[in-house]
Amino acid sequence: MERNVSSLAIVLHSQRYGQLNRRLKLLSVDFGIIDVVSYGARKSLKSVKAEVFSDGQFFLYYNPVKKDYTLKDAQIIATHDDIRKDLVSTYSALFFCELLLRTNGGESAGEYQLLSTALDLLSGLPLYTDRILIQFIHRLTDLLGLRTDLTSCPICEREYGPQEVISFSSSLSCPCCSRCASLESNMLLPPGARRYLVVTSPMGYEESVQVPLSPAAASRIKNYLLRYAQIIAGGALKTLSAGILQTAVDL
Ligand SMILES: [Zn+2]
Known part of the structure; x- marks a missing residue:
């Protein structure tokens, strides 16, 4: 059962994950430092842009069974x-x-x-x-x-x-x-x-x-x-x- 969560966060690190995705490390106010997968981040123009140093409100799916986070959307305050x-x-x-x-x-x-x-x-x-x-x-x-x-x-x-x-x-x-x-x-x-x-x-x-x-x-x-x-x-x-x-x- 996935849950929607959100937090202010900054992207600390971003690396390729599979052919089309990226795995991010976010420093978040509410969950500390977390790994987040951004699916399709390398392909689609519509995909959420969240590059290293980006600061904003991040909207995530949390899967409590797999204990992982997926990036759903982000309202970037500053890209830096x-x-x-x-x-x-x-x-x-x-x-x-x-x-x-x-x-x-x-x-x-x-x-x-x-x-x-x-x-x-x-x-x-x-x-x-x-x-x-x-x-x-x-x-x-x-x-x-x-x-x-x-x-x-x-x-x-x-x-x-x-x-x-x-x-x-x-x-x-x-x-x-x-x-x-x-x-x-x-x-x-x-x-x-x-x-x-x-x-x-x-x-x-x-x-x-x-x-x-x-x-x-x-x-x-x-x-x-x-x-x-x-x-x-x-x-x-x-x-x-x-x-x-x-x-x-x-x-
Ligand atoms: Zn001393």
């Missing part, structure tokens, strides 16, 4: 097509999708809102890619319950000094003081970068992206957080393997 005009923006958006798929376990409404805003910002502010990317990872760590306040060590509870460089605990996957750090960790967060993350923590996403950062500081914080992203993802990410996001610098 502008993102594809720029290589770094495209890689950033693909990185967001991959990271969410790999860390799947946070609160889906919060993750949907984070990705929806990130894709809107990438479409509207292509020159701010570094800051959009930095804040995406910073905010995701909060949603995943990994964020520490960055003012004191979460292990020994000692308050950090103003000029202290923060180390990293591999066992807890979070920043900590150098005495509590794992020996093999080379994740170092300098004081300026830490201050930026602390100052922007309580802000909204759009507001935080407006906080000025020099290109050098942005690049340092970004590369720290890209390495952090691979730690919380449990290994190398495909969207980072080409090195495009690591080397790109906003003007």
Whole structure:
């Protein structure tokens, strides 16, 4: 007995499925990350258009016996097509999708809102890619319950000094003081970068992206957080393997 269901969702991934169909991965507010088959997606002009980065209300059939979802219709709010005009923006958006798929376990409404805003910002502010990317990872760590306040060590509870460089605990996957750090960790967060993350923590996403950062500081914080992203993802990410996001610098 199939049921009609619907949810706000974003297409994280899309791949061929058989000759004419596509299998999508949706980040949905109501059902978390789900696999959805879009039948005839490769053939018919009338078929539902739901490409990667599309954000909208998705109408699905759910089969509780087979536990699978079929795409029936979609009211797309934003296609985010502008993102594809720029290589770094495209890689950033693909990185967001991959990271969410790999860390799947946070609160889906919060993750949907984070990705929806990130894709809107990438479409509207292509020159701010570094800051959009930095804040995406910073905010995701909060949603995943990994964020520490960055003012004191979460292990020994000692308050950090103003000029202290923060180390990293591999066992807890979070920043900590150098005495509590794992020996093999080379994740170092300098004081300026830490201050930026602390100052922007309580802000909204759009507001935080407006906080000025020099290109050098942005690049340092970004590369720290890209390495952090691979730690919380449990290994190398495909969207980072080409090195495009690591080397790109906003003007
Ligand atoms: Zn400590």
